Structure formats: structure tokens, C-alpha cells
Amino acid sequence: MKDTIRIGCGAGFSGDRFEPAVILAEKGQLDYLVLECLAERTIALAQQQKQINPELGYDPFLERRINSLLPFLARRKITLITNMGAANPLAAARKVKELCLKQGFNFKVAALTGDDVLSSITGNEKVIENNRTISESGILVSANAYLGIEGILEALAADADIIITGRVADPSLFLAPMVFEFGWTLAEQLGQGTVIGHLLECGGQLTGGYFMDVAGKQVSNPANLGFPIAEVSKNGTAVLTKVAGTGGSLNLRTVKEQLLYEVLNPHRYATPDVIADFTKVRLKELGKDEVLVTDGTGTEAGNLLKVSVGYKAYYLGEGEISYAGYDAVDRSKLAITILEERLKSDEVQEIRYDLIGLNSINEDKLNVRSFPYDVRLRVAAKCTSKAAAQRIGEEVEALYTNGPAGGGGCRKYCKEVIGIHSVFMEKDNVPFKVTLV
């Protein structure tokens, strides 16, 4: 067992930048690298992919990210933990194994499954958001329970080098290696570990991303934003830092913002592992880009797991068109009046009109004389059929020759929208499984 470990976060969402993880793996002196790539809805969309092709349904950037990291994982002996398995951790693990062998590395790759609980949903579960039964939400396309650390611990104990999961509570991806290395069992320890995981899970959001502005909150070299590392000690204290020479800033301000990010109750931040308490956390700046985190705590978790359920919500229809010059706003409003009449339909459930704009038409961008110089009308609607949704954009396009003067640059868009509702499920009804490939 080690006394301290270094954990880096190389991605905070599926579409995150690629370079920071490579820099972390190469220069971060890491023991563990975590890539958190699964937003609330991602897994529902991935599930639809899997239905089309049973070997897909994992993160679309899996191959690119893994390929760029493999040489460093080998050279620096770093264990990789990621939820890029999305709806299909097994297929993802097989793909990763194939990539490893292609590069000449015989890594042990583990897949964690069990989060997919769609077949256990009865339809009578109460939706947390609206208190109705889940069957009322619509046709269900996915249901994934937020797993905790147990499965990852089992994979670590089996000596896996790369662990691919589906839905796992984000902080658990980070807490698992701490518990594995330090043998933590107390709720206080799990609480502090969850605080550290929560701070790391969004990657660049801890180091100046989603933070910087041009007045009071400038960060250095923002284009090369570096991602965070936590050096965690067995006693639970952690020093947050980043690789020297990378861009961004890590200080009391950035850490406070991330500590409170997406927290619904700072006294009771519930994960499958623990109910963490953020209100005792103490932060101290130790030096440039170094912040000490201590005193996070917690109480024992309940026996319910949160389950994200994807359902077919509606068809989105969108259209946009621009008007410029003196009476741009008036002509946009005229266009809205016309559309309100033309788009009347039982198949349109809700419609929204936005007027966007400052200087998207004007070539002389710095010399805006009137305000606003131009306006872009955006129409968006929830529709019950694809045809009705397509008609939204079609009617906006028809404004070219059937609407106010000087409408230009029409664009239209249509897609089916998957909504997410949450329900609870007993932990005992969600068995997990670790498979080595």
C-alpha cells in the first residue's frame, strides 16, 4: 500500500479536448488517470447506437483517446479508469484490448457492467422530478443505475490496467483508487474522498475553464489549459495541482467555484458510496497552482441508487433566419406574427421565438452603429411527429419569398429528442459484474 497517490482527470465530458490527458499521462507523475466522458443523456443516445450495431454504443472518441494514451500508460505505469463504455462497456473493453495488442501492450482490460437496468423497470417507479409513474414519461429507451466504487474496486483487485465502465457516479471513478490504495472504510474518509472526486470530475473546470474572464478572473495561457491532479494522502488530505507549464490557474477562487458546482445540498451530497458533507471542507492556497483540501466528511449512504431513464420526449424542429439594418427587430417580429399563423397545428406542442444578434451580418464587426445591427430569428418547437418538426424549418425557409423584406441565411434542423427522468432502485436489485477481456 502507498501513502500518497496522484490521480489526474484527463477529460470532464465526452467532447473534451484530447491534449490535456496526454500531458497528464506523460508529465503528471500519475498513479491513476480518470477520463469522465458520460453526461446525463449520452448513455441514452449510445443505447440507440447499440440497438443498430451490438458492437457499438460506447463513446465515439474511445479509440482516439486510448490510442494517444497507451504508450504513456505503459511507460509510467498508470492505471486508467474511464466511463467511456457508455451503453456497451464490454464492446468498449474488447476494442481497447485490440488497440493495446496493436500497439504491442498486453494490458489487462476490465469491463464493469450491471448499470443497465432497463429490463428491471416495471413502469410503476415514481419519477423523482415530477412524482408521476415512469411509464407516463413516454416510450423508454434506456435505464442506467449510478453504480458506486464496488465494481471498480473488484477490477483493481484483479490487477486491471484499464477499467472501462458504463454509468458510475462521477466522484466514484476517483474515490475507488483512494479506497483501494488506502483501505478506507469510514464514512468520514469516503466523504473527503468524494469531495476530491467531485473537484476533479469536470477536468478543466478546476483549473480556470468555465471560470476565466477578461477583468477580475484572468488566467494565464488559457489556450493551453492544463487539467487537474490531486495528490491524495492516506490521511485524506489532498493537494490539488496541475502540470507545470500548462495554462490556466488553480487557486482558491477556481476551487470554490467547482466545489459548489451542481451541488443540490452541500450538507448532503449523495452518491452510492456516501452522503458527503461539503460544509466543513477547508481550502488553503499553498503556492502557485496548489490548493490544499481537508476536512470533507460524510455519513453512511442509503440503500437506494439513482437511475437515469431515457424516454422519447418529442421531435424538435428549428429554423433560423437573419434580418439586418434599421428596422431589423420590427421585421423579425412581423416574421413571428406570420409564422404564428402558418405553424398552427395540433402536432406543435410548444413553440419558442428568440431574437439573437449583435453583428453577425455586418462585415465591419467593430463598427456597430445601431443596436442591434442585425437580428437572427430562431424558431424552435416541440412536435409530436417528425413531419411536423420538419415543417418548422420549412416555414422559416419559406419566409425568403413569403415574408418580410431582406430575410437571409436560413438554416433548418430537426431531430428526435430523448428526455431523461430519474427513479430510485434498491441497491440489492442492481448486481454488477466485472469481466476481464
Next chain:
Amino acid sequence: MTKLYYLAHSRAGDKGNTSTLSLIPFNEEDYPLICEKVTVEKVREHLWSFLQGDIIRYELDNIKSLLFVCEEALSGGVTTSLSLDPHGKCLSSLLLEMEI
């Protein structure tokens, strides 16, 4: 009167139809002032067109910061909203427009 923007910073987060807005004074000495001036009522009044539901204000004395948890704030929820900014990421900037 001064804009909150000059005294504090903020980050918006989202969970379903709930928006979380932190409010963190640049100087910790301003924390009591922020606590006194930026009440739940003031926030509701300032962001009236967004905040339809209950608002809870948490006072985190440990990091001298406030957290507003605002229900029914995201036009029905991140995954189904028609808004250009379904996560309500821009709400933090609008909060800082408040004059105190």
C-alpha cells in the same frame, strides 16, 4: 449601488430542472455584506423570468460563499428545454448583473 459583478463571482450548474448558482465574494471580508444584501427574495426578483419554483440559499461559512438552489428554473429541464442555453449556463452572468 454597485454591480454584484465587481464584488463576487458565480458558476451555474444544472440538475434536471434545477439550477444551482454559487456566489463567491472576491474578498472574503465582503461575505457578510453579500449575505445581507443577496437574499432569496432579491434573487427571485432579479431573475424573475427564469426562477419559477422554490429557492434555497445555503450559507457556506467554511468557504465564505453562498449557494442558491433554484427549482423549476430551466424551462422544464436540460434534456427537453427549447432554450438556446438549456443548461442555464448563462444564468451566473445574469445573477452578477444585480445591483446592491
